[in-house]
Amino acid sequence: MELGIFTIGDVTTDPTNGTTVSEHQRIKNTVELAKKAEEVGLDVFATGQHHNPPFVAPANPPILLANIAAQTQTLRLSTATTLITTTDPVRIAEDYSYAQHLSEGRISLIMGRGNTGPVYPWFGKDIRSGIPLAVENYNLLYRLWRERNLDWEGRFRTPLGGFTVTPWPLDDVPPFVWHGSIRSPEIAEQAAYYGDGFFHNNIFWPTSHTARMVQLYRQRYEYYGHGAARQAIVGLGGQVFMRKNSQDAVREFRPYFDNAPVYGHGPSLEDFSTQTPLTVGSPQQVIERTLSFREWAGDYQRQLFLIDHAGLPQKTVLEQLDLLGEEVIPVLRKEFAKNRPADVPDAPTHESLVARHRAGRDPIPGGGEGSRAHADRLAREAEAETGVNRK
Amino acid sequence: MKILSVTTSLSEDSSTLKLADRILSAAAAAGEEQGWTVETDHVNIRTLTTSLTDMTLTGFRSEELEEAFAKVAEADAIVTVTPVYKVAPVGVHTLFWQLIDDKALAGTPVLIGATGGTPRHSLAADSMLRPVLSYLKGLVVPTSVFAATDDWGSAEGGRSLGGRIRQAAEELVALTVSMRGLAVTEAGHASDAEADHATGAEAGHATGAEAGGFSVTEAGRPGARSRRGVDDEFDPELITPFAQLLQG
Numbered sequence: 001m002e003l004g005i006f007t008i009g010d011v012t013t014d015p016t017n018g019t020t021v022s023e024h025q026r027i028k029n030t031v032e033l034a035k036k037a038e039e040v041g042l043d044v045f046a047t048g049q050h051h052n053p054p055f056v057a058p059a060n061p062p063i064l065l066a067n068i069a070a071q072t073q074t075l076r077l078s079t080a081t082t083l084i085t086t087t088d089p090v091r092i093a094e095d096y097s098y099a100q101h102l103s104e105g106r107i108s109l110i111m112g113r114g115n116t117g118p119v120y121p122w123f124g125k126d127i128r129s130g131i132p133l134a135v136e137n138y139n140l141l142y143r144l145w146r147e148r149n150l151d152w153e154g155r156f157r158t159p160l161g162g163f164t165v166t167p168w169p170l171d172d173v174p175p176f177v178w179h180g181s182i183r184s185p186e187i188a189e190q191a192a193y194y195g196d197g198f199f200h201n202n203i204f205w206p207t208s209h210t211a212r213m214v215q216l217y218r219q220r221y222e223y224y225g226h227g228a229a230r231q232a233i234v235g236l237g238g239q240v241f242m243r244k245n246s247q248d249a250v251r252e253f254r255p256y257f258d259n260a261p262v263y264g265h266g267p268s269l270e271d272f273s274t275q276t277p278l279t280v281g282s283p284q285q286v287i288e289r290t291l292s293f294r295e296w297a298g299d300y301q302r303q304l305f306l307i308d309h310a311g312l313p314q315k316t317v318l319e320q321l322d323l324l325g326e327e328v329i330p331v332l333r334k335e336f337a338k339n340r341p342a343d344v345p346d347a348p349t350h351e352s353l354v355a356r357h358r359a360g361r362d363p364i365p366g367g368g369e370g371s372r373a374h375a376d377r378l379a380r381e382a383e384a385e386t387g388v389n390r391k
Numbered sequence: 392m393k394i395l396s397v398t399t400s401l402s403e404d405s406s407t408l409k410l411a412d413r414i415l416s417a418a419a420a421a422g423e424e425q426g427w428t429v430e431t432d433h434v435n436i437r438t439l440t441t442s443l444t445d446m447t448l449t450g451f452r453s454e455e456l457e458e459a460f461a462k463v464a465e466a467d468a469i470v471t472v473t474p475v476y477k478v479a480p481v482g483v484h485t486l487f488w489q490l491i492d493d494k495a496l497a498g499t500p501v502l503i504g505a506t507g508g509t510p511r512h513s514l515a516a517d518s519m520l521r522p523v524l525s526y527l528k529g530l531v532v533p534t535s536v537f538a539a540t541d542d543w544g545s546a547e548g549g550r551s552l553g554g555r556i557r558q559a560a561e562e563l564v565a566l567t568v569s570m571r572g573l574a575v576t577e578a579g580h581a582s583d584a585e586a587d588h589a590t591g592a593e594a595g596h597a598t599g600a601e602a603g604g605f606s607v608t609e610a611g612r613p614g615a616r617s618r619r620g621v622d623d624e625f626d627p628e629l630i631t632p633f634a635q636l637l638q639g
Contacts, residue, residue: 135636155639185624186636193633205451212625219627266448267441275453366634 001336002347003329004044005037005321006080006237006304009057012311015259021314023056027064029314030057034068036318038075040325043347046080046110046304049087051119054261062095069103076349077103080199080237080304081112081180084141085133086123088157093144093165100170105350110178110199110235111138113187125156131186132156138179142194142365145174173357176348178235178302181213188213192220195363197233197348202293203306204263206275210236211296218298225371226363231344235302236293239278242323246281252316253280260310283327290328291335299340301347303332392427392567394418395466397459398504399436399473399484407506408435410538411472413553414504417560418470425564432466434459436487443486459487464495468567469529472504473520475512480505480520488523497528500566502559503535513537530570532562 009030013020021029034045045068048058058064065077077099082092092109100107113134114120117127125133136154143150144165153159169175178197181187182205191198198217200210214234221232241256243249250269257269257280272278279289290303305324308317346352356362367373396415400408415431422429436443442453452460463469473484488496501524505516517535524531536555542548624630 131636132639135633136639139637185630186633189630189633190636204449206454209451216625216627216630220630223627263449267445271445271453272449275451 001300001333002043002076002235002302003332004042004046004076004078004302004304005033005307005324006046006048006078007033007057007306007308008048008055009050010054010261010309011056012054012259012261012309014311014313015255020311026057029317030064030308031068031071032314033308033317033321034075034077035071036321038072040321041329042075042321042325044076044078044302044304046078048080049083049112049114051086051122052116062099065107066099066102069099069106074106076106076108078108078178079110080201081110081114083114083119084111084137085113085127085130086120086125087137089137089141089144090157090160090163090165093141094167096175097145097165097167097169100175100350101167105170105173105175105354108176108178108348110180110197112180113184129156131184134187135190138177138190138194142177145169170350171354171357173350173353175350176353178233183209183213185213185216188217189220192217192224192226192232194365195221195224195226197235197301199235199237199302201237202277203237203239204276207277207293207296214297223371224363224367224373226367227345228343230298230341233302233345233348234297234300235304235347236297236300237304237306238290238293239276239306240286240320240324241280241307242283242286242320242328244282246285249280249282256310256312264310283323286328287331287335290332294336299336299344301345392422392468392564392571393430393432393466394422394468394470394563394567395432395434395462397434397436397463397469397471397487399481399487401437401474401481405474405506406538406543407472407474407504409543410504410506410536411470413556414470414472414502414536414560417556418468418502418563421557421561421564422567425568427564427568432462434462436484439487440483443483443490446490447486456490460491460495463491463499466499467571468563469496469499469501470504470563471501471520471524472506473516475505475507475515478512478515480516485520485523488520488527491527493527495527496524498570499529500563500570501529501531502563503531504559505535505537507537507539510537510539510541512539530566532559532566534559534562 007030009026011021011023011026030047037045047061047064048055049061050058061079061082069077096107096109111134113130120127133156136156140152140154143152148164149162150164151161176197178199179187179191180199180201182201188198198214200213202210217234218229218232221227222229241249241253243252254269258264263272269280273280277289277293279286294300307320394415396411398407398411419429419431439456439459442456446452446456473480503516503520507515516537521531534555536559538552542552
């Protein structure tokens with residue numbers, strides 16, 4: 001189980017005192033946050049990718065992650081998410097294999113589409129093609145990291161002739177990829193097809209909905225023969241604010257909640273806490289809520305918390321990290337390990353992926369021999385064959 | 392036959408609620424006259440107002456809202472009644488229909504009702520709500536019912552309103568029956584359970600062998616299947632295989 005934090009890097013005015021940090025300060029704060037995450041014993045730091053205010057810090061994740069990699073030793077670094085729709089797959093392939101080398105394999109990616117229409121044309125794309133872009137671009141990225149001298153032609157970018165990514169992925173093994181989506185079944189299907197991970201941000205929607213997405217991914221993962229449904233690689237987000245005393249947490253967090261970008265001025269803190277996984281309270285409450293995710297998501301591999309948004313002061317955010325490190329993470333590690341079946345894999349690491357690759361056990365996209373997907377394909381081909389013979 | 396009222400009653404005992412009740416009982420009477428067992432149910436949008444604004448801002452639905460949307464998807468016919476403000480249906484009423492899943496209303500007959508202070512508001516719901524419901528592929532009956540203060544106040548107004556209600560309710564029932572593709576049996580009775588049974592595995596047998604009995608076919612109920620279960624997109628057996636997405 002990987003436990004960590006993810007940030008969307010928003011520059012939001014602190015509603016309690018009207019101060020706004022500069023972009024420069026926000027970026028420096030984000031680096032400080034990541035370093036502290038390692039110090040207090042978290043496994044992962046993940047950053048979003050955004051190109052529109054108020055989300056400033058994550059405009060360029062590979063640069064941010066490389067900088068953090070240089071200042072940390074063991075912290076795993078991830079995106080949450082990489083815009084697979086509007087970022088050139090060739091750029092993604094080179095940036096992240098470079099970051100993978102610099103970080104000694106501590107890089108992974110979560111793919112996302114981005115839901116802000118006007119951003120797409122800034123990068124020459126169209127939001128109406130969101131899903132087809134995610135499908136084609138990821139397929140290209142997948143091949144770029146695995147095929148040298150690639151010849152490629154598609155709908156959304158100029159063709160490639162004899163292209164080889166530089167630098168080539170570390171130890172011939174690309175960074176692990178998760179696919180993130182809040183409500184598109186196509187993306188759960190995409191993750192299952194490739195045998196990649198599926199990540200749900202688990203922030204804005206009720207768990208009943210998130211559970212259905214996770215369930216769909218797990219069933220399709222099994223269908224494509226990458227393992228049993230319970231062995232699929234699932235990641236979840238979550239949002240917490242903690243104080244030793246839960247009333248203090250609620251009192252302190254309420255103005256930030258009420259004015260937060262995205263959901264501010266909407267539902268009450270109480271309603272949102274009931275309807276979504278948001279937990280504002282004591283560390284013990286956060287532990288209980290987080291452990292309950294396993295009841296509907298199954299044993300999973302990655303848990304990321306959002307702790308640094310909506311204008312919360314850096315000092316407060318660092319205190320949240322202390323609480324996570326001292327009181328929450330050690331208990332979660334112990335409890336998540338209990339009753340976890342031995343055949344449910346841990347979160348993939350560079351080392352585990354290298355071992356898998358060398359053993360010839362890389363997932364086969366679309367399902368290899370012995371999978372239901374493979375059997376269905378053969379049956380369809382046989383049916384088509386019979387049709388031809390009849391003619 | 393399930394007829395659902397989706398009505399915005401802003402006060403406890405509003406004239407909008409009264410109109411909805413009268414339309415529902417007229418529709419139930421029209422259905423029963425033809426030998427149907429009619430069930431009626433109410434959704435009052437007033438109780439969902441906070442959920443609707445929350446959904447507008449955050450994208451997620453409260454359990455109450457999920458339940459209301461599911462009731463619409465399961466209903467055989469809808470009666471929707473709104474108060475009119477400034478020559479337009481009140482915003483929360485329209486918002487309900489703007490937020491419901493695209494498929495939830497497809498193929499379902501709908502009757503529009505509206506209330507207002509003066510007859511000058513009479514076409515408000517027709518000109519503003521009808522396009523929304525048509526967009527959702529609801530089958531809006533030609534007659535809609537508008538009731539102004541005059542209609543409640545005088546005997547003449549009341550008689551005329553009663554006539555309009557009967558007319559619209561009969562249209563709703565006739566359309567519902569024809570949409571369900573169900574002829575009433577000789578016994579003069581058809582229940583939903585029997586209808587569902589007949590569209591199942593033995594549909595061919597039931598329709599072919601017993602001429603004069605059910606005349607149900609899958610094709611006779613356009614939209615009826617496709618709108619059932621708005622969450623089918625998460626069914627692993629029904630999703631588009633990735634290889635197909637990859638081909639574009």
